[in-house]
Amino acid sequence: MLVLSTFLGSLLIFSLAGLPIGFAIGLTSMVLMFVLGSPDAMILARRMISGVDVYTxxxxxxxxxxxxxxxxxxxxxxxxxxxxxxxxxxxxxxxxxxxxxxxxxxxxxxxxxxxxxxxxxxxxxxxxxxxxxxxxxxxxxxxxxxxxxxxxxxxPMIILGSIGQISISKLFLGGAIPG
Incomplete structure (x- = not known):
């Protein structure tokens, strides 16, 4: 219950403060990390970057x-x-x-x-x-x-291939005939 109330409360506060929704969600997740236990700064940085290092x-x-x-x-x-x-x-x-x-x-x-x-x-x-x-x-x-x-x-083929670990070139080849 603490996690849910902290999440909703901080998201509401940041949203009402006029922050863009992306920043509000990011700050809310940081607040949750500090409430649930102090995170290591290196782990925090690694987690933030691991989502965007997909070159595809x-x-x-x-x-x-x-x-x-x-x-x-x-x-x-x-x-x-x-x-x-x-x-x-x-x-x-x-x-x-x-x-x-x-x-x-x-x-x-x-x-x-x-x-x-x-x-x-x-x-x-x-x-x-x-x-x-x-x-x-x-x-x-x-x-x-x-x-x-x-x-x-x-x-969408690039996103599907990236998430599903499917060869994007095969997806492109599969879409060539119907398209």
């Missing part, structure tokens, strides 16, 4: 950074123009362009959320100008961005 997970922020660079450089618009040149002339072409553009961008960024945010801001107004319903445009954008985690390189 370094790919995630770099994918996000690469996606932001591509978005700022205008590559997203180029992807849409390329997809539009491929299949934009068929009936319902912009919906297909949305799907193809999402698949191409997912192969670059590895994230469904980045796909929906980056491409959705361009695709939805383009579809609305062409007479598509706003709800239909949003549904196509949401549905097409969900394929992103299947197409390598994929952030």
């Amino acid at each position: 997970l370094l790919a995630i922020p770099f994918f996000m950074l690469a996606g932001e660079f591509m978005n700022r450089a205008g590559l997203v618009k180029d992807i849409l123009l390329f997809a539009n040149a491929l299949i934009g002339r068929v009936r319902g072409g912009l919906a297909y362009v949305n799907v193809v553009g999402s698949m191409l961008f997912a192969g670059i960024s590895g994230s469904a959320v980045a796909d929906a945010a980056a491409l959705g801001s361009l695709e939805m107004p383009m579809m609305e100008r062409s007479g598509y319903d706003r709800g239909f445009s949003a549904a196509i954008t949401a549905a097409s961005s969900v394929i992103g985690p299947i197409i390598p390189p994929s952030i």
